[in-house]
Amino acid sequence: MTRILLRNCSYILARPDEPVRPGGSILIEDGLIAEVGEASGKDDIVVDCEGGLAMPALVNMHTHAAMTLFRGYSEDKPLMEWLFDIWSVEAKLKPWHVRAGTLVAGIEMALSGISTAMDMYFHTAEAARALEDVGIRGYLAIGLFDFMREDETERQLKIAEEHVRTIRNAGFELAKPALGPHAIYTCSRSLLEGVKELSERYNLLVHMHLAETTESQRKSLELYGMREAEILNEIGLLSTRSSFAHGVYLSEREIGLLAGAGSTIVHNPVSNMKLATGGISPLRSLIDAGVNVTLGTDGPGSGNRLDVFEAAKLAALAQRHLLRNAAALRVSEVLRMATTNGYRALGLKGGVLEPGYVADVLVVDLKAPNMWPPRPERLPSNLVYSASPSNVKTLVVNGRLVVDEGRILTVDVEKVYEGFERAVMDLFSEHVE
């Protein structure tokens, strides 16, 4: 495998909760970080990182990547009208549309410093291939829902099993299958029990929407006489293998259950505010209870940009606002949510720039005016509150150079745009926008 030397980094943030270190070099070998600091040697690729800060790459723990196709579509409408517009087009999606949308999403994520995405959607084989082509880690959580119809449950579980086989047999380097039971109000208990069984049999991550609205909690109480995390706990779906998007409306007891099980909450602040559900996840309580908290952008319909820097800043702003406390979340806690906690949720030894960890490295350009002053004491704050995709200089994923000097190296962007244009024309030509 290729050896990469990231030379001359001005600063290194090796762990999100440690001080920024003076710079140096990072040697990458066989997809892993081999040396940090004084590294040098016979290297295949040398990247000059002068004026840059090297840090663990960002993780986007919740998205529906192919929904780039829907970005900006049917805006300015009340939630249910908007959803109806989306669904009526989504029903027509074919695998090639999903590939086209996911390619654009993958490029955007790579250019935004994201090494890894948890992507909940369908036509997962094409989504997997798209992220694999871009060169970022894709966890393809196939969307499952039987709408409480017994005759549909078995079919959904078969689709899930087929998905696992397809992705595992495709010979992908980075793309992995996962299970995505949609939500408590769209999946029957039998389906959720089936998902738990599959997850154990095939050792799979489970990714699900949880407590996004008061309505989903009301539905859970109606169906099971229990709150969402309580019934999932009873079914056995709370574990270190499970991550839950949103987690806005959670009781203290549910937070305790999630913490006890080692599960992950994925906070999507842009989506929560945009969809106007009225709530903001109680991150302070979740973190204090020991829950692993991560960040997501949600799909480009409800989040628009696939930007974890934006999610990180808004997570901090929203928590300060919610608690009326300017010290509600520490900068280091937000950086952990954006990086290390994501790798932990996926069972990857990543999110740390030290020998033996996976080589997912982001180099942030400190020469941009919004990063000034680039003093070591201020850099962590500047990363959370001031950085943006425009500051992404270099991205290495699993030891492969994916972005350099802000340009994507892995796919032909013009060709991707052509395919995307065709997909949008095919899907929306009959729809008045």
Added chain:
Amino acid sequence: MTRILLRNCSYILARPDEPVRPGGSILIEDGLIAEVGEASGKDDIVVDCEGGLAMPALVNMHTHAAMTLFRGYSEDKPLMEWLFDIWSVEAKLKPWHVRAGTLVAGIEMALSGISTAMDMYFHTAEAARALEDVGIRGYLAIGLFDFMREDETERQLKIAEEHVRTIRNAGFELAKPALGPHAIYTCSRSLLEGVKELSERYNLLVHMHLAETTESQRKSLELYGMREAEILNEIGLLSTRSSFAHGVYLSEREIGLLAGAGSTIVHNPVSNMKLATGGISPLRSLIDAGVNVTLGTDGPGSGNRLDVFEAAKLAALAQRHLLRNAAALRVSEVLRMATTNGYRALGLKGGVLEPGYVADVLVVDLKAPNMWPPRPERLPSNLVYSASPSNVKTLVVNGRLVVDEGRILTVDVEKVYEGFERAVMDLFSEHVE
């Protein structure tokens, strides 16, 4: 004066509340827009805008630009501790520090598509010169406060008058003086009356903090037995010449007074959430009442980035969240806040790309993945919810090319950074960070 031809724009958003038009060229002459559509001719500078959308440049209606010096300083502290840290360094600021900080801010704003800034700070002559050098419009609202001490009032008014003379006599093309009485709780009634008198005598804009917290309203009631906008109305400070930052805690009566007077509210959503004041400006009510609503970033201490795209998106998100209504603010309303309403607040014929309007033009790069799909129907939404400074391709201010292909043309960035570094070293060397 130079003639500039912006050729081959793929799309033109001539007014924020009109549909996007098919592209063409824009001819700029003598600082004004001369032709839109089929323009061509003998031009001094031709800029190819293929793949770009031309729109009115953004206006940042509230900042303390030189506070780039404080970006990332003393983060993670409760509000009062943070303020105390800032003030203890601010007391040492000299004119050359303000110049250094404002130059970096000006570069950042230009690269973010901002043509115009309302800057409330001190050492205004140096701040003016910095923004003038960068080539963006600076409205220098000198910060005034007598802390209710009668012996200080006259001195503040003399400082204000001196500021007006200095800026007006300096021969600046774009920098203009304005008056910045700080807030109801730091300015005596005599000072506010003096400001009103100066504003009329010299025909000056007035810029002031208003109703940022419940505490400032409490103080107003204690001092005057009236709410903030009520006493300002009595003094005669509500007019089309006055703009007010924040306006979070306003009664229906105050909103009516502001609307009736033709005053402007500057919404600073990042700052409101970051400083954890608990409130979000009631934009829906303000707009419905007829108040001219604009956007600000606040200073880089409380907003960090000087990014009006960010302010626009968060304004929309926050209003949806506040009202639990996904249709709380229309895309066109947000675009007006970011552009046209700002020019209106300043009494400039701008914010529209039609002949006779000031030539403040922003070209947004539609080739970036986060702007896809670049369909005309979706572009307004993509500008509000998905655009970021990374998409800024070209900026023309008052008929001068300031940014092209994402690079600043007017100042030597390396030299600016050297001066900034010296200022930060000088100010913070004794402070542990």
